Amino acid sequence: MTNNLIITIGRQCGSGGKLIGEMLAKKMGVKCYDKELLSMAAKHSGLCQELFEKLDERPTSSFLYSLVMDSYSMGYTTSGYSDMPINHKIFLAQFDTIKRLADEHSCVMVGRCADYALEDYPNVVNVFITADDRDKLNRLKELYKVDESKAKDIMIKTDKQRSSYYNYYSNKKWSDPRSYDLCINSSKVGHEGAVDVIMNFADVKQRWLKQN
Template sequence: MGNNVVITIGREFGSGGREIGKKVADRLGIKFYDKELLQEAAKESGFCREIFENQDEKPTNSFLYSLVMDTYSINGYSSAPFLDMPLNHKVFLAQFETIKKIAEKESCVIVGRCADYALAENPNCINVFIHADKEFRTKRVAAELQVNESKAKDAIQKKDKQRASYYNYYTSKKWGDSRSYHLTLDSSALGIDKCVEMILQYRALYLMK
């Protein structure tokens, strides 16, 4: 496994967790995985990219959709051992394996995707969660999606519910509970760039041992 350090970042929607992760990766000169990770998983497992993107961090909620997708995957997009599992599970397992392979290969930052759980057995992991108050997130989401604050609030509620549901379904831990992570930070209290500093400081202290 070598001395790779993998930083995983869970985050509330609009908290800036993705931006923080990207900046940490840039500062350290290491790779950053988000959608890119999904694409790599898609390549390795033989799924087409489109299915992955639709399934990204959505909990299992449609039996019919799974059936259709299973039929679809039987027609040449899936591999045999996955045939009797709902599609979400296949996507999850493929991501899970990809995350593990990446962590063996290199230091990196991975955002979302239950990466902390996929790497539970990896001792060189720093699991971070970023959250922020509603006002901070509403403003960020409204600006990013170019919608009004009411629509931004709806998006936040929906996205967080999806993420919590995905995390709680696939892991044995609880999304957002401090005890699921090594370090959690409120980006609305400290600001994006100082959260980056805190994560770098944690990593430096961690490597000192």
């Protein structure tokens, strides 16, 4: 465990959370990890990267599904994760990767229960990004080149998956303000404004920690 500054970002679909994370990392002069965590976790665990992509922020408690995926993963697993369902192997591999990166350097991490993985690390700022539905839908329509009905389907489905994943693996509740240090509505301050708010909050939290 180190005193590296880690910013974790949970986000509603269409809120611009990933973009805010990337902008924040650039301003801080550090790396932003999103889907990069999948390839890194696969490399260090010995598990097939395709499994990480298939199960990315998607939980399952289905015994049958785990059996099927375990069979699919034969030949790709390491002994360290050999005696558990494949969805748990994937989560723990990402969990280990998140901790390893936090120990190595300051960074920004988007999604994947990073706040839960680092709950014992003092110098972490856990942020949740939301936005007004109209702005989220407009962003998704532009991003995926779809109509409003399809954008709404994407928003609802993605948020449901993220919520289920977070609630399944962590001891907290997704989007509940009590699960985070800071919640921001990007519709009210814009993406650059959100970056400024996070940086200011991180500075205040760091000074408070030094005093207490």
